[in-house]
Amino acid sequence: MSTGSLAEIPLIDLSPYFAGDPTDKRRVADEISRACERIGFFMVLGHGVDPALIERARRESVAFFGLPMKEKLAIRKPEGDLAVRGYEPVGTEHLSATIGVEAPPDLKESISFGPIDVPDHPSCHTEAAAPCYAPNIYPQHPAGLRQTIEDYIRALDLLGWHLHRLAAIAFDLPEDHFDGMLERGFSILRVLNYPEQKSAPKEGQFRAGEHSDYDNLTICLIEDKPGGLQARGPDGTWVSVPAIPGSFVVNIGDFLMRWTNDRWKSTRHRVLNPPHASGDRLSFCHFIEPNYDALIECLPTCHSQEEPAKYPPITAGAYMLEKFSSQESGREWGDEDSEKFGTGDTETRFVN
Numbered sequence: 001m002s003t004g005s006l007a008e009i010p011l012i013d014l015s016p017y018f019a020g021d022p023t024d025k026r027r028v029a030d031e032i033s034r035a036c037e038r039i040g041f042f043m044v045l046g047h048g049v050d051p052a053l054i055e056r057a058r059r060e061s062v063a064f065f066g067l068p069m070k071e072k073l074a075i076r077k078p079e080g081d082l083a084v085r086g087y088e089p090v091g092t093e094h095l096s097a098t099i100g101v102e103a104p105p106d107l108k109e110s111i112s113f114g115p116i117d118v119p120d121h122p123s124c125h126t127e128a129a130a131p132c133y134a135p136n137i138y139p140q141h142p143a144g145l146r147q148t149i150e151d152y153i154r155a156l157d158l159l160g161w162h163l164h165r166l167a168a169i170a171f172d173l174p175e176d177h178f179d180g181m182l183e184r185g186f187s188i189l190r191v192l193n194y195p196e197q198k199s200a201p202k203e204g205q206f207r208a209g210e211h212s213d214y215d216n217l218t219i220c221l222i223e224d225k226p227g228g229l230q231a232r233g234p235d236g237t238w239v240s241v242p243a244i245p246g247s248f249v250v251n252i253g254d255f256l257m258r259w260t261n262d263r264w265k266s267t268r269h270r271v272l273n274p275p276h277a278s279g280d281r282l283s284f285c286h287f288i289e290p291n292y293d294a295l296i297e298c299l300p301t302c303h304s305q306e307e308p309a310k311y312p313p314i315t316a317g318a319y320m321l322e323k324f325s326s327q328e329s330g331r332e333w334g335d336e337d338s339e340k341f342g343t344g345d346t347e348t349r350f351v352n
Contacts, residue, residue, distance in 0.1 A: 008239045009231065010035050011247065015046030017166060029169035033264070040252040040265030041231045043244055049155045051246065054221065056144075057152045057191075061282060063142040064111060065193040075137045077112070082321055083134035084112045084188050090195060096209030099268065104205035107197065107273070111139075112190045116150050119184050123293040129317055132186035132292050153189050153286070156219055160187065160288035163217060163250065171260065171301045184291040186317075187215075194227060194271065194281040201273050208271035213253035213287065214320055220249040221284040227274030228281070231267050241269075254319070255290065258311045261302040292317035 012031050016024035035042035064072070069089070077086040088110050096103040113136045118124055124133045138146040161182060168177040194207040207227055222229055224243035231251065233239045241249055257266035274281075290296070294316045298309035 008233065009039065009041045009043060009241055009249075011043045011045060011244060013046045014044050014048070014162070017162070018046065018048060025166070025169055025175075029166045032163075032166055033170040036252050036256075036260075036264035038265070039231060039233055039239070040257075040267035041239075041241060041249065041269075043242075043247045043249050045244070045247050047159055047248060049159060049248075053148070053151055053155060056148050057221075057284065058282065060142050060145040060148045061111075061191045061193075061284075064139060064145055064191075065109065065280070065282075067139070067141060071139065071141065072109075072111075075111075075139050077137075081134075082131040083114070084131075084190070085114060085134055086137035087111050087139075094209065095211040098211050098214075101210060103209050104202040106209055107201060107205060107207045108192050108194050108271070110190050110192045112188060113149055113153065114188055115186055116153055121184055123291065124184055128321075129186075129292045131321060132289075132317055149189065149191075152284075153187070156189070156286040157185075157187055157288070159219060159248075160217065160286070163219075164288075167256065167264075171299055173299065173301060178290075181290045181294045182288075186289045186292055186320075188287045188289065190285045190287070192283045192285060194283070196279050197227075197273060205273075206270050207273055207281075210268050210270040212266045212268050213251060214255070215253035215287040215289050216255045216259075217253055217288050218251050219286045219288065220251070222249055223281050223283065225274075225281045226276075226278045227272050229269060229271055229283075231269045238270075253287070255296050255316060258296050258314075259299050259302070261298045261307065261310055263302060289320065290316045 010031065012028065012035070014028060017028040032042060072087045073089070075086045077083070077088050090107055090109050091105040093106045093108070093110075094103065095106055115133060116136065118133045123129060138149075161179070164178040164182060165175050168175050192208075210232075220229070222241070222243045228243070229241040229249070230238040231241055251269065252264045252266050254266045256264050271283075292315070295313050296311075296316055296319065297313035298311070303309045
């Protein structure tokens with residue numbers, strides 16, 4: 001059931017779903033669906049992820065970002081490599097470019113990890129799929145970071161699987177509808193550090209520029225510190241996303257928007273600059289991706305003769321790699337991409 005008084009972005013308790021009663025499962029699924037239809041963001045409690053694991057992940061990550069730059073750069077992502085792996089320093093990404101907006105680079109550093117249990121399936125081992133299933137790059141220090149990250153990824157992958165089962169229930173599909181499309185997924189964990197800003201950012205520069213996520217859904221762990229996450233509401237205004245102790249923030253990505261024929265919103269969001277020097281801010285963003293060869297096409301219950309499918313089918317891998325390329329290079333996502341990938345009007349498709 002929903003808790004709290006957060007009118008803009010609801011807080012949803014998943015524990016009735018885990019209890020297993022079909023009526024309760026449907027009620028939770030409907031709550032999620034209402035949030036996703038309106039703004040594409042919600043928060044969850046009762047998710048089953050061990051608080052001790054979350055705290056361990058925070059502690060190990062803070063220790064990593066506190067290392068000398070030379071040690072962090074030892075696992076830097078190779079330039080031009082589309083695999084989202086390893087360390088990236090401040091100023092190397094332009095998230096706004098993925099929606100066709102020119103802006104200075106983002107004021108964040110990150111360390112990224114991909115799947116840790118890559119299945120022995122032909123679709124995972126082609127040359128094209130290689131960036132999505134590339135090996136992870138782990139630092140030597142802190143010593144416990146690798147095990148902690150792998151434990152965290154497995155826990156969040158499981159939570160993502162459950163959220164997809166709730167999505168299936170919401171759209172009157174068998175509960176296991178998405179299971180086969182997730183069994184070889186190439187989900188990505190990005191641990192983001194937004195350093196203290198000791199000088200003013202450039203005009204139009206943010207900790208993370210305005211963008212939508214490319215995945216099925218994103219599960220975020222955020223801190224209650226200045227310079228936080230905002231989502232763009234249905235009327236175009238920006239809504240601050242609160243950091244509720246013990247909760248995760250979940251937002252819908254482009255894939256689920258396409259699968260649901262725009263019923264669920266892949267909402268633009270950004271991370272603000274703090275109003276003054278106020279220390280670092282840490283976030284964990286776990287992007288739940290389907291199989292590389294999964295065909296993203298309208299769900300059977302989301303289109304009809306009166307409401308035809310809005311997007312042409314596309315494989316998950318083809319869409320993701322093009323987005324990764326524009327994110328890294330700062331190249332704008334332009335008309336030729338919209339035509340190629342059927343993404344439609346990026347300026348209007350998120351606003352009711």
